[in-house]
Amino acid sequence: MPRSAEMVEPIELQRPRLWLRRWRAEDLPALAARVSFSTAGNERARRLMEAIGLRRDPPGDFLHSRLSDGRPLRPHPLYRLCREDWEAAHG
Numbered sequence: 001m002p003r004s005a006e007m008v009e010p011i012e013l014q015r016p017r018l019w020l021r022r023w024r025a026e027d028l029p030a031l032a033a034r035v036s037f038s039t040a041g042n043e044r045a046r047r048l049m050e051a052i053g054l055r056r057d058p059p060g061d062f063l064h065s066r067l068s069d070g071r072p073l074r075p076h077p078l079y080r081l082c083r084e085d086w087e088a089a090h091g
Helices: 016-022 025-030 043-051 083-090
Strands: 008-010 033-037 078-082
Parallel strands (some): 008 033
8 A cells, every 4th residue: 555655645634525526537547546544433534434435544544643642533544546446446
């Protein structure tokens, strides 16, 4: 999976239908991946990310830097859709 040195585009989950319409094959060659994240307990957001094809990337999970240890919102799982996976699914 691509890492931070490669070009990625973060996905904003607030308006998924809007950016899904803008996702075109010609946009993807310049990008190594599209990424999104949420809090660990936000099951609705995590289900949405999986429904649109993003997959969990456990090595990319992180702790929010502005929240102190022990806060339940601190863990953030990272989800990613690599260009190769998108191309395989959409020809």
